[in-house]
Every structure is written in C-alpha cells, then in structure tokens.
Amino acid sequence: MNEMKKAAITLNVNNETHDIVAYPNRTLLEVLRDDLHLTGTKESCGEGVCGSCTVLVDGTPVRSCLTLAIAVQGKEITTIEGLSVGEKLHPVQEAFVNHHAIQCGFCSPGMILTSYALLAENPNPTEKEIRRAISGNVCRCTGYAKIVEAVKSLTEEGK
Numbered sequence: 001m002n003e004m005k006k007a008a009i010t011l012n013v014n015n016e017t018h019d020i021v022a023y024p025n026r027t028l029l030e031v032l033r034d035d036l037h038l039t040g041t042k043e044s045c046g047e048g049v050c051g052s053c054t055v056l057v058d059g060t061p062v063r064s065c066l067t068l069a070i071a072v073q074g075k076e077i078t079t080i081e082g083l084s085v086g087e088k089l090h091p092v093q094e095a096f097v098n099h100h101a102i103q104c105g106f107c108s109p110g111m112i113l114t115s116y117a118l119l120a121e122n123p124n125p126t127e128k129e130i131r132r133a134i135s136g137n138v139c140r141c142t143g144y145a146k147i148v149e150a151v152k153s154l155t156e157e158g159k
Ligand code: FES
Pocket: 042, 043, 044, 045, 046, 047, 048, 049, 050, 051, 052, 053, 054, 063, 064, 065, 066
C-alpha cells in the first residue's frame, strides 16, 4: 500500500515563520488551529460555505478549510490574531465592537478580515460594495446591519 508521507511545511503567519511536519492533505485551517494553536480562526461548515474560517493570503480573503497548508508556503498569511498589536485592537476590530457588530462572535474573525481586505483595496466602499464583499461570510446573529454600519464608519463618508 502506498502510504502518504508527512512533509516539512514552512508557513509565514502574522509575520512569523513556522516550521511544521504535517500530511500534505492537512488544510490551512487544521494547521492554524491544531498545530499553531491560533484558534481565532473558526471552523463551522468545514466545506467552504460559511466563511467563518476566512484568513488572508497575500491580503486576499480565502477559506482556510478549503486551502491546503502546503499550497500556501511562501505566502503571507494573516489571521485575526495578526490584526491587533499587543492589547491594542485594530481600527476595524474597534469599529465592530463600538457598533455592536459582534454577538456570538463566531463569524467575527472572518467578517473582520474580509472587511479589512475590502478597506485596504477600496477605502471608501458604498453600502452595496460592503454587502457584496461580506456576502460570503454568513452571520446568523446580527442581521448584517450593524456589520455594514461598522465598516461604513471607517470610510471617509462615515468618519
Ligand atoms: Fe470554511 Fe465554513 S468553515 S467556509
């Protein structure tokens, strides 16, 4: 029988290099949570539908449950733990807190990273553009209005 062998994998997560040994079929989500203990990234559906596992790869939101860890070597991976500086929350995180855009919090890491990526690419998104950007991130609690408000508050118009 041809058994799968573990491979040496080097990942750059939140500006730190991590060397691990893992099976090549391990997802980025599994490695982040189980090997690196970065449990801010959430697992919900596990099949690419809900967006709760969203992280940034070279600044682009990706679903870490559908991404193989081995495939993102050499890329910059950002998880929710990488946004704050020490105890200081990132302005996108602060806006979510201040606008009550977090209830159970399960969607929040993915939602915040998706919003962060949107604002990095387009600092003044319209409501329609915000809604389109977060359409792949499911929230079962907030009804989305508070999330849109939080993102809007970070635009030129909202300041
Ligand atoms: Fe990855 Fe739902 S856990 S999309």
